[in-house]
Amino acid sequence: MEKTLTTEKANSDRYVQLENVDMTFSTKKGDFNALKNINLSIREGEFVSIIGHSGCGKSTVLNLIAGLTQPTEGLLFCAGREIAGPGPQRAVVFQNHSLLPWLTCYENVYLAVERVFGTSAEKKEPKTQLKTRTNAALELVGLTHATDKRPNEISGGMKQRVGIARALAMEPKVLLLDEPFGALDALTRANLQDELMKIMAKSGCTAVMVTHDVDEAILLSDRVVMMTNGPSAGIGEILEVNLPRPRARLALAEDTDYNHLRSEVLRFLYERHAKKAA
Amino acid sequence: MSAISISKESLKIIMKNKDTILRKKESVTNSEIPKVTGITNNKSSYLNVQVYSFFKWLLPPVFGILMLLAIWTLISHQSPNLPGPLKTWSSAVALFSDPFYDHGPNDKGVGWNIVASLQRVALGFGLAALIGIPLGFIIGRFNFISRMAAPVISLLRPVSPLAWLPIGLLVFKAANPAAIWVIFISAIWPMIINTSVGVSKVPQDYMNVAKVLNLSEWKIFTKILFPFALPYMMTGVRLSIGVAWLVIVAAEMLTGGVGIGFWVWDEWNNLNVEHIIIAIFVVGFVGLLLELALTQIAKKFSYE
Numbered sequence: 001m002e003k004t005l006t007t008e009k010a011n012s013d014r015y016v017q018l019e020n021v022d023m024t025f026s027t028k029k030g031d032f033n034a035l036k037n038i039n040l041s042i043r044e045g046e047f048v049s050i051i052g053h054s055g056c057g058k059s060t061v062l063n064l065i066a067g068l069t070q071p072t073e074g075l076l077f078c079a080g081r082e083i084a085g086p087g088p089q090r091a092v093v094f095q096n097h098s099l100l101p102w103l104t105c106y107e108n109v110y111l112a113v114e115r116v117f118g119t120s121a122e123k124k125e126p127k128t129q130l131k132t133r134t135n136a137a138l139e140l141v142g143l144t145h146a147t148d149k150r151p152n153e154i155s156g157g158m159k160q161r162v163g164i165a166r167a168l169a170m171e172p173k174v175l176l177l178d179e180p181f182g183a184l185d186a187l188t189r190a191n192l193q194d195e196l197m198k199i200m201a202k203s204g205c206t207a208v209m210v211t212h213d214v215d216e217a218i219l220l221s222d223r224v225v226m227m228t229n230g231p232s233a234g235i236g237e238i239l240e241v242n243l244p245r246p247r248a249r250l251a252l253a254e255d256t257d258y259n260h261l262r263s264e265v266l267r268f269l270y271e272r273h274a275k276k277a278a
Numbered sequence: 279m280s281a282i283s284i285s286k287e288s289l290k291i292i293m294k295n296k297d298t299i300l301r302k303k304e305s306v307t308n309s310e311i312p313k314v315t316g317i318t319n320n321k322s323s324y325l326n327v328q329v330y331s332f333f334k335w336l337l338p339p340v341f342g343i344l345m346l347l348a349i350w351t352l353i354s355h356q357s358p359n360l361p362g363p364l365k366t367w368s369s370a371v372a373l374f375s376d377p378f379y380d381h382g383p384n385d386k387g388v389g390w391n392i393v394a395s396l397q398r399v400a401l402g403f404g405l406a407a408l409i410g411i412p413l414g415f416i417i418g419r420f421n422f423i424s425r426m427a428a429p430v431i432s433l434l435r436p437v438s439p440l441a442w443l444p445i446g447l448l449v450f451k452a453a454n455p456a457a458i459w460v461i462f463i464s465a466i467w468p469m470i471i472n473t474s475v476g477v478s479k480v481p482q483d484y485m486n487v488a489k490v491l492n493l494s495e496w497k498i499f500t501k502i503l504f505p506f507a508l509p510y511m512m513t514g515v516r517l518s519i520g521v522a523w524l525v526i527v528a529a530e531m532l533t534g535g536v537g538i539g540f541w542v543w544d545e546w547n548n549l550n551v552e553h554i555i556i557a558i559f560v561v562g563f564v565g566l567l568l569e570l571a572l573t574q575i576a577k578k579f580s581y582e
């Protein structure tokens with residue numbers, strides 16, 4: 001009894017785990033070592049941000065966790081099992097939303113719902129249930145009015161919401177977000193960040209988000225992983241964000257703890273690992 | 279091939295003229311309406327503008343055709359064997375007054391000949407589409423098969439369509455299937471190549487979505503590959519039907535039977551030059567119609 005409890009605890013403390021991960025791309029100009037010796041454990045239900053300068057390898061880390069790329073060295077685990085390839089239990093919100101332009105918003109989400117809940121032999125749900133799930137996901141991101149529109153008929157912020165709805169509708173164990181709000185204006189971004197915070201609080205799933213926005217990282221995360229510059233990038237520092245939840249953007253602006261954390265990250269990025277102008 | 283470029287040109291002309299129509303309307307409402315007081319007057323001036331812009335739209339193509347007729351008349355005056363436009367026209371009127379007569383296998387109306395040619399093209403082209411399009415998808419999807427097919431395609435594609443005719447005659451031992459075979463083999467390449475190019479151009483982002491969702495190969499095909507490659511595929515289909523119609527005349531000249539190509543050859547033997555010229559116009563016209571029909575279909579299928 002004692003033993004199983006401790007292993008369970010260990011499992012939930014190291015829900016997602018990267019062990020000595022190296023990533024080397026072979027290019028025409030020879031091998032390029034993007035990541036070197038990455039070690040990271042993520043607790044179940046934790047929200048972790050990865051921040052670093054452009055080109056340091058943030059997306060590569062996320063793709064490794066997603067299973068879209070295989071590491072040249074080292075091991076990755078999720079829920080105690082080795083990550084062998086991509087799968088719907090690790091949903092991805094892509095940097096450029098990646099909606100299929102010939103499907104409506106509804107159909108884009110439905111495609112994911114159908115795959116996760118409508119095809120597996122043992123727990124196949126009826127069509128009405130799948131429809132309910134799809135509509136619920138779109139409602140969650142406030143898009144019930146745009147269900148029948150194609151991606152090219154809606155704004156950038158709305159596209160990104162559909163991308164988030166698609167990922168959340170799969171009820172993933174881990175949500176992976178690659179600069180989900182990078183292409184949006186400041187106001188839309190703030191809105192979606194607030195919504196994402198609420199959604200994550202409700203669903204309680206584990207999340208890894210890539211960003212280059214310091215405020216976004218601190219506002220949303222339990223921990224901020226700061227990466228050193230590539231080539232052979234690694235984890236420079238990990239910052240615990242112990243701010244109480246729910247967090248309010250306006251109140252935090254004057255919070256001393258928040259500002260302290262903020263200057264920590266800024267110092268890391270712009271003093272110790274400043275990127276030389278290319 | 280030439281039919282395509284011509285239709286593109288004429289499309290451009292039409293587009294330009296639409297612009298001019300719009301601009302014309304605006305300038306009229308700005309300047310002329312204040313002077314005109316009665317509603318009926320206003321309406322008739324608007325109608326006038328429409329008629330005017332319609333003629334302005336019609337004028338260039340009509341000029342082009344008149345020029346063609348003029349050159350033709352000029353040449354026919356120099357060369358006594360070549361009938362002029364008027365003589366050809368009266369002969370055409372006689373010919374098309376009864377296009378569907380049937381006096382035995384060697385003497386059928388021009389209508390029957392066109393129908394026979396279209397049937398062959400439909401069969402050869404249909405078979406080519408049936409095999410070429412799925413093949414294009416497979417080649418585009420799987421790198422191994424693509425590399426496998428590459429040398430075969432680049433070796434066989436440049437071969438002149440009629441070079442395949444003896445093989446057809448040898449294998450099928452009959453003229454009609456041999457002609458269809460020639461259509462098939464010359465129409466299949468644009469469809470294979472365009473479809474496979476379309477499939478291989480599917481953005482990696484979409485494929486990543488498929489991978490994260492673990493979609494089945496069938497779902498990948500219906501939800502991602504097919505919609506994305508459809509415009510490419512339709513371009514291939516359009517090129518193919520153009521090639522098929524180009525080739526049928528030549529193939530039928532060699533195989534005989536009933537068909538527009540054979541008809542041309544027959545009229546050459548009869549030294550009926552008017553009918554040969556009529557046949558040239560008929561072939562051009564049918565080709566134009568096929569092209570227009572497929573362009574319309576292709577437009578329907580694009581998702582943008």
Ligand SMILES: Nc1ncnc2c1ncn2[C@@H]1O[C@H](COP(=O)(O)OP(=O)(O)OP(=O)(O)O)[C@@H](O)[C@H]1O
Binds near residue numbers: 059
């Ligand atoms: N498939 C690949 N082949 C070769 N090199 C690659 C490949 N993918 C990424 N790289 C290289 O690895 C490094 C890290 O790339 P990555 O996309 O992870 O950066 P990033 O931190 O996400 O940058 P950004 O903030 O601009 O998105 C870059 O130098 C990039 O050139």
Ligand SMILES: [Mg+2]
Binds near residue numbers: 058059060095
């Ligand atoms: Mg990136």
